[in-house]
Amino acid sequence: MLNIAVLVGSLRKESINKRYAHALEKLAEGRLAFDYVNMDLPLYNEDLWAEPPAKVLLLKEKIAAADGVLIVSPEYNRSMPAVTKNALDGGSRPYGQNVWADKPVALTGASPGSQGTAVMQSQVRSTLVILGMRVLGAPEVYISFKPDLLSDDDTVANEGTAKFLTGFLDAFTHWIKPGMA
Numbered sequence: 001m002l003n004i005a006v007l008v009g010s011l012r013k014e015s016i017n018k019r020y021a022h023a024l025e026k027l028a029e030g031r032l033a034f035d036y037v038n039m040d041l042p043l044y045n046e047d048l049w050a051e052p053p054a055k056v057l058l059l060k061e062k063i064a065a066a067d068g069v070l071i072v073s074p075e076y077n078r079s080m081p082a083v084t085k086n087a088l089d090g091g092s093r094p095y096g097q098n099v100w101a102d103k104p105v106a107l108t109g110a111s112p113g114s115q116g117t118a119v120m121q122s123q124v125r126s127t128l129v130i131l132g133m134r135v136l137g138a139p140e141v142y143i144s145f146k147p148d149l150l151s152d153d154d155t156v157a158n159e160g161t162a163k164f165l166t167g168f169l170d171a172f173t174h175w176i177k178p179g180m181a
């Protein structure tokens with residue numbers, strides 16, 4: 001079983017990205033253990049390191065202990081929400097103590113719009129690369145979220161979509177540990 005630190009870039013109670021992450025967790029059952037990181041962090045400020053916030057230290061601990069990182073993020077104004085960026089920034093510092101370096105990472109996201117977070121993902125990839133992460137290149141997964149995508153218990157309702165998402169999780173597993181998926 002691989003330990004996956006999951007970053008959901010929305011704090012909203014009814015977040016579709018949170019629901020989508022839960023659906024991925026179900027599809028990954030038995031091989032990927034999802035550990036959701038608390039993303040409700042103080043806004044990044046270099047002065048915080050004088051007395052580091054417990055939540056940021058916990059994020060760094062979870063990432064350090066993880067075999068891989070899964071980012072499930074909304075798209076805000078054709079970019080990543082501050083919640084996602086704030087977590088990436090927090091984990092990258094203090095200077096020289098970037099916790100993201102060398103971590104395998106996969107990125108996806110859901111939006112009610114037709115492009116399904118594609119623009120956000122292309123931007124975030126460049127940030128992940130500069131952080132020194134090992135970014136899964138393919139498949140790209142852009143979810144255009146419609147009400148019938150998930151059942152009430154956040155299971156992927158459509159067989160073809162479930163198969164496609166399982167393929168994404170297979171690729172991520174293989175990216176972390178070749179031969180495991």
Ligand SMILES: Cc1cc2nc3c(=O)[nH]c(=O)nc-3n(C[C@H](O)[C@H](O)[C@H](O)COP(=O)(O)O)c2cc1C
Binds near residue numbers: 011014015077111115
């Ligand atoms: C400030 C803001 C900007 C947004 N910009 C985009 C956007 O650029 N592209 C898009 O597809 N959806 C955009 N949306 C709509 C979000 O995709 C939608 O609110 C989605 O439900 C947010 O994800 P969540 O449900 O996980 O919180 C935006 C929403 C907000 C609040």
